Amino acid sequence: MKGWMWWVAVFALAALVPLFGPSGYVLDIGVNIMIYAILAYGLNVLLGYTGQLPLAHAGFFGIGAYATGILTLKLGWSFWLAWPVAVAISALAGLLLGLVAFRTKGDTFAIFTLGVGVIIMLVINKWDALTGGNDGLNGIMPPAGLEALSKSVGLKLSGGFYYLALISLALTVIAVARARGSVFGRSLIAIRGGDDLARSAGIDVYSHKLRAMMLSTAIAGFAGGLYATYLGFLGSAATGPIQTFTILLYLLVGGLGTLAGPLLGPALMYTLAQNLKGLQDYQYIVFGPLLVLLIMFAPQGIAGLWMRLTARRTPPPAAPPTQKEASRAGS
Amino acid sequence: MLEVKNLGIHFGGNHAVQDVTASIEAGKITAIIGPNGAGKSTFFNLISGFYQPTSGSIQFLGQDITRLPTHDVVARGIARTFQTTTIYRELSVLDNAMIGHRVRTRAGLWDALLRTGRERHDEEESRAGGMAALERVGLAAQAGLPAGALTQEGQKRVGIAMALSSDPKLLLLDEPAAGMNPEETVNLMALIRELVVGGLSVVLVEHKMSLVMGLADEILVMHHGQKIAEGTPAQVSRDPAVIEAYLGSHAHGGQMGQATNGDAPAPGAVQLTKESKHA
Numbered sequence: 357m358k359g360w361m362w363w364v365a366v367f368a369l370a371a372l373v374p375l376f377g378p379s380g381y382v383l384d385i386g387v388n389i390m391i392y393a394i395l396a397y398g399l400n401v402l403l404g405y406t407g408q409l410p411l412a413h414a415g416f417f418g419i420g421a422y423a424t425g426i427l428t429l430k431l432g433w434s435f436w437l438a439w440p441v442a443v444a445i446s447a448l449a450g451l452l453l454g455l456v457a458f459r460t461k462g463d464t465f466a467i468f469t470l471g472v473g474v475i476i477m478l479v480i481n482k483w484d485a486l487t488g489g490n491d492g493l494n495g496i497m498p499p500a501g502l503e504a505l506s507k508s509v510g511l512k513l514s515g516g517f518y519y520l521a522l523i524s525l526a527l528t529v530i531a532v533a534r535a536r537g538s539v540f541g542r543s544l545i546a547i548r549g550g551d552d553l554a555r556s557a558g559i560d561v562y563s564h565k566l567r568a569m570m571l572s573t574a575i576a577g578f579a580g581g582l583y584a585t586y587l588g589f590l591g592s593a594a595t596g597p598i599q600t601f602t603i604l605l606y607l608l609v610g611g612l613g614t615l616a617g618p619l620l621g622p623a624l625m626y627t628l629a630q631n632l633k634g635l636q637d638y639q640y641i642v643f644g645p646l647l648v649l650l651i652m653f654a655p656q657g658i659a660g661l662w663m664r665l666t667a668r669r670t671p672p673p674a675a676p677p678t679q680k681e682a683s684r685a686g687s
Numbered sequence: 688m689l690e691v692k693n694l695g696i697h698f699g700g701n702h703a704v705q706d707v708t709a710s711i712e713a714g715k716i717t718a719i720i721g722p723n724g725a726g727k728s729t730f731f732n733l734i735s736g737f738y739q740p741t742s743g744s745i746q747f748l749g750q751d752i753t754r755l756p757t758h759d760v761v762a763r764g765i766a767r768t769f770q771t772t773t774i775y776r777e778l779s780v781l782d783n784a785m786i787g788h789r790v791r792t793r794a795g796l797w798d799a800l801l802r803t804g805r806e807r808h809d810e811e812e813s814r815a816g817g818m819a820a821l822e823r824v825g826l827a828a829q830a831g832l833p834a835g836a837l838t839q840e841g842q843k844r845v846g847i848a849m850a851l852s853s854d855p856k857l858l859l860l861d862e863p864a865a866g867m868n869p870e871e872t873v874n875l876m877a878l879i880r881e882l883v884v885g886g887l888s889v890v891l892v893e894h895k896m897s898l899v900m901g902l903a904d905e906i907l908v909m910h911h912g913q914k915i916a917e918g919t920p921a922q923v924s925r926d927p928a929v930i931e932a933y934l935g936s937h938a939h940g941g942q943m944g945q946a947t948n949g950d951a952p953a954p955g956a957v958q959l960t961k962e963s964k965h966a
Binding site: 531534535537538539540541542543545546549550552553554555556557558559560561567570571 | 735737756757758761762766767769773774775778782785786787789790792794795796798799800802806809810813849850853
């Protein structure tokens with residue numbers, strides 16, 4: 357089965373779910389998983405493909421969410437206009453951060469962006485006039501026409517939101533898969549292997565990093581807009597470093613640098629977290645050891661584990677030449 | 688083709704390269720030699736735009752490239768390899784070569800997202816450019832293998848293919864024979880000769896005297912960050928300043944031994960010649 361066929365099958369199955377009349381709770385978990393998955397895809401562009409660890413990711417999720425909320429609530433824009441504008445604002449904010457942050461490398465970059473992430477959350481939390489401060493933004497409306505459209509096909513609004521999230525996720529997967537499989541994406545992989553090597557191979561490292569950052573933050577803003585209209589309420593807590601590290605955990609569990617990982621991670625971890633909610637803070641007693649085991653036995657996450665298992669099961673079409681033969685044939 | 692004037696760089700108070708004036712001729716193999724710490728690699732990093740010089744200028748084909756960033760230098764036609772087998776070991780051999788071709792393509796993020804004609808064209812072009820480079824280094828049959836699965840020599844060839852796929856006019860090789868056995872070294876020398884016959888100019892930094900003496904048309908000798916001699920292998924190996932530099936560094940526990948049999952050399956009998964097979 358080819359890669360894209362898996363994806364079609366997964367999305368087709370996911371699209372069938374609302375037709376069986378599931379409870380609102382199941383649909384809610386589905387929508388949340390998809391929002392987190394989109395967010396994880398954004399992080400994967402920078403961390404998984406380009407090898408840069410940005411710790412302000414939830415900040416851009418917040419910028420997208422609050423831009424959508426403010427444009428619809430305070431300026432009365434339609435969601436369908438506010439959403440793409442919020443994505444553009446997130447991309448632009450990412451560009452501004454990148455212009456400065458990419459003067460640093462490695463750990464310094466991670467720490468710098470962590471600081472920026474905290475600042476974004478604080479600004480959102482303190483700017484009462486614009487963001488509602490501690491009280492947050494209340495009463496963001498569902499997208500115009502979504503409820504009517506849902507009713508016309510016999511679904512509730514929650515079913516409509518489910519399909520909106522599913523389409524958004526599909527668009528994100530297509531965009532990321534295309535970016536990864538392109539001439540541009542190969543250059544990102546080259547940068548992941550080391551700035552200096554990429555530079556001497558003739559790649560304009562700075563400009564490629566900037567564009568990867570914009571794609572990453574645009575996707576974060578895309579998830580943010582969806583989150584804003586779905587929840588109807590925004591608080592600054594969802595835009596801070598804890599949220600960033602949650603996404604990072606999801607991505608690590610799913611599989612860094614893979615196309616399936618950003619979906620598998622949230623699907624597993626969010627479901628698990630919902631089931632462990634009764635434990636409250638003690639749920640970390642489950643999460644902690646799980647993460648340790650994962651790093652020990654499956655450093656490439658679930659997707660990496662899957663690839664390793666299937667690679668072992670299916671023998672390669674022709675025996676690859678041994679090292680000696682390979683070099684002899686090459687010389 | 689490459690004119691270097693009064694080139695210098697200092698890191699703090701340490702003048703790694705100082706006041707070097709030299710010219711590299713087209714269609715030739717120029718070797719840069721000198722004891723450890725002579726500034727050879729730093730000189731390389733200056734030419735390739737990896738370091739910004741603190742003084743002097745670099746002209747390539749009549750154009751000033753002194754302050755250009757590395758990727759612009761590559762675009763002008765100077766490509767380099769690294770001392771160690773620095774390649775993308777987890778990627779395929781072909782992917783490595785295609786990465787080097789990036790500088791000849793223009794497709795960006797929008798082209799990728801929208802699958803534009805330019806994206807498809809550039810992708811095909813990259814594949815063709817990468818394969819052409821692999822054919823030049825004799826790795827076309829290994830295109831699909833992970834680069835890390837090749838031998839040391841194979842990986843060196845991948846590195847050279849990566850540089851070649853940027854379609855350079857001048858190729859800089861930083862210690863290409865490091866870590867190679869004598870047989871592999873001979874193969875590599877044949878490859879470098881082939882490339883030069885094909886119209887490429889080559890500058891290399893190398894410790895192995897057998898390779899330098901057997902390959903180079905011109906030799907540039909550096910010591911303490913300065914150029915102390917320049918000429919054909921025969922001229923350079925007779926140059927008193929060169930002999931002094933090597934003997935001097937040997938007396939202080941340097942690495943003269945690389946050019947000798949390990950016997951204490953009598954003054955004036957320095958084996959900087961082709962007959963030195965032990966390097």
